[in-house]
Amino acid sequence: MSTAQPATPATSTLPAQMRALAQAARAAARKMATATRAQKDAALAYAGEALLARRAGIEQANAEDLSRAKERGLSGPMLDRLKLDLPVLQRLAEGLKQVAELNDPIGQELSRETRPNGLVLRRVRVPIGTILIIFESRPNVTVEAGSLCLKSGNACILRGGSEARASNAVLAEALREGLERAGLPADAVLAPPTADRAAITELLQLDDLIDLAIPRGGESLIRAVAEQSRIPVIKHYKGVCHVYVHADADPDLAVKIAVNSKLQRVSVCNAAETLLVHQDLAKTLLPEIARALLSGGCELRAEPKAKAALEAAGIAQAKDAGPDAFHSEYLDKILSLKLVGSLEEAVDHIETYGSRHTETIVTRDAAAGQRFQQLVDSASVFVNASTRLADGFEYGLGAEIGISTDKLHARGPMGLDELTTYKWLGDGTGQLRG
């Protein structure tokens, strides 16, 4: 089955090409909005089959990307993230099955009320429409993000990084084949047929056709999208997550939560980047936590008081926290360290340096925990739990399209529900305005 996107006339300009692409997506979105769950789940199943059936073509396209990336001198970890082989395709196909098993959010009644005039007023969950996803690096995102948009009845335009262009195109074709076999519009998954970076700028102007832009990648990509876009953007700038150890913290819990938050997996946005410890613990718990982190291979960057306290306890390995330390998202085995005089000082530090992603307090005092949760302005605020738990799967969302550090529409982990909006439906018998 040929599910390649129709070629655009070579004569058309980039703005005209991008408008035509967005129009095709919008037309597909209208059909997707009335697709049944059975159709959408069938499309996901067929797409999984297509991924495996098209393995040879996918591996060939991926080999092209890999060889170009090597020529351009991409690093080993970058090449790893780019690579599509049978185990990766099998995992992607398995992921499609899992998405099919999730409940269909569309049609859910969020509220229902009979107004005094007799009008039956309901708010009903509907797809957002057309979603533009701009991402870097891993071609897996084509399948993962595409499948979530499909399940939630949206059309999507998937714009991946240039280094994975051939891979992204063939993966999108597998999704398109799935849609077509299920009787749904293939154009519910589209990719701009050009490597020109100006295509993104053009797409971001089309607020009459595209309803939402989700950039996924480094901070500079996300800032550029937010600056250029007329379309609403849901952003995730970075995760500078904090662990605050209150004066009354249970020592064992504090060590475990600090170590797990920092070291369980360092390359992810919900890993802790800064440890704040109450100054009353400078001689007792602070050295204990520091030893546990150091023995886990973690570098510590401490402000002067914390560094002095560690040295007094015989710990000489801590480095100085430089001027950017507390703004840093290390994504590595490095942790910034600071002593604070009170819970309020911890909160103020988080307000100044944090990214409003996830913070946790370790305390035995329920009132202190509540106060921390009330004062900290972040998407997720925990008491006595690891920051690493701020995650769509841990929250039971069943899927995760990203973690929003914005406050509008979606905050924190975003699942299928966050890819929907609502309509107000009113059923009347001739109700008028008086």
Place this chain on the structure above:
Amino acid sequence: MSTAQPATPATSTLPAQMRALAQAARAAARKMATATRAQKDAALAYAGEALLARRAGIEQANAEDLSRAKERGLSGPMLDRLKLDLPVLQRLAEGLKQVAELNDPIGQELSRETRPNGLVLRRVRVPIGTILIIFESRPNVTVEAGSLCLKSGNACILRGGSEARASNAVLAEALREGLERAGLPADAVLAPPTADRAAITELLQLDDLIDLAIPRGGESLIRAVAEQSRIPVIKHYKGVCHVYVHADADPDLAVKIAVNSKLQRVSVCNAAETLLVHQDLAKTLLPEIARALLSGGCELRAEPKAKAALEAAGIAQAKDAGPDAFHSEYLDKILSLKLVGSLEEAVDHIETYGSRHTETIVTRDAAAGQRFQQLVDSASVFVNASTRLADGFEYGLGAEIGISTDKLHARGPMGLDELTTYKWLGDGTGQLRG
């Protein structure tokens, strides 16, 4: 009580002034987030008292605005909208009382679940933070929008039109006095202390300090804000609302709903601007509806088939629908008119020309009504009810800060809940990521 905003040093640049203003708002927002309902309601009551106590100063400031507006040749209706007199101040004070009586949305638990690992995970409603409201003309908006932001625990920066600058400033001072008397930060209500239009551009860049921008006014203002803003914007472009009369419509209901949707109040966004009638009704119901509208003083602008049908029925007054007719938000006693061959053609027309605000179908067939509700991509979709019912008060929201034609965060009428977001709060006993 002096509640004037502190003067900014004359030496500081506009960007520095606007950043300082936004920082003051953000600091106030942090305090507002933990304000109790009693404090917020007291602030609203004190603000109402201040409005009346400050009547002389408000009328003097308003007289300055009015005399400047007359010099600039503003029209009679514009001057009316600008005028603040005792009845207007009394209405505003009454409005403040009504806002105080509304439930406080803050702290509401949206969900609560114990995860398999024992983490108690809640989503709790919190204020958005700092909201920038940019509006034109009516100074009333200072009090109305300011009070809703206050009640929902937000800080707001209110930027009104230059023609009402003096009036807006004194109204904001009344709100600031109310806040201060209630022990809340006066800076939860701020107004840029400059008439320079570039101030708006500067404020719209401050996405680290301002969480949401709501432009209220003409389409060109709203488009300019959407283009310039790095801050999320909730927009309301225009209301090109449709009444579709299906082939099986009850004639009496169709006449009533068409007349009420168009003529009950013509200057508002939820008034109908286009009537679509099934072609089977060209000789019967179409002329009947047309006569009712014409006798209500409504001008009809009909496409050729509809015009011919009206002429055949002896109605010669209809004008031609020009090329822009179906895109027009008349806000006047004018209605565009078109015959369509099917419900689907009506839906396609709405998709092409509508503004995704509010549409209604008149039909006796429940299945047709449902199909219309499913296919039309608008904030409000009614069956057998007037488009004029799409309104925060009619929906029981108790208040309305605007009507969103966007799909993100808030769709349709926006009340207090739509001025809030949520946090994920996790209460643990040492839960770690495995």
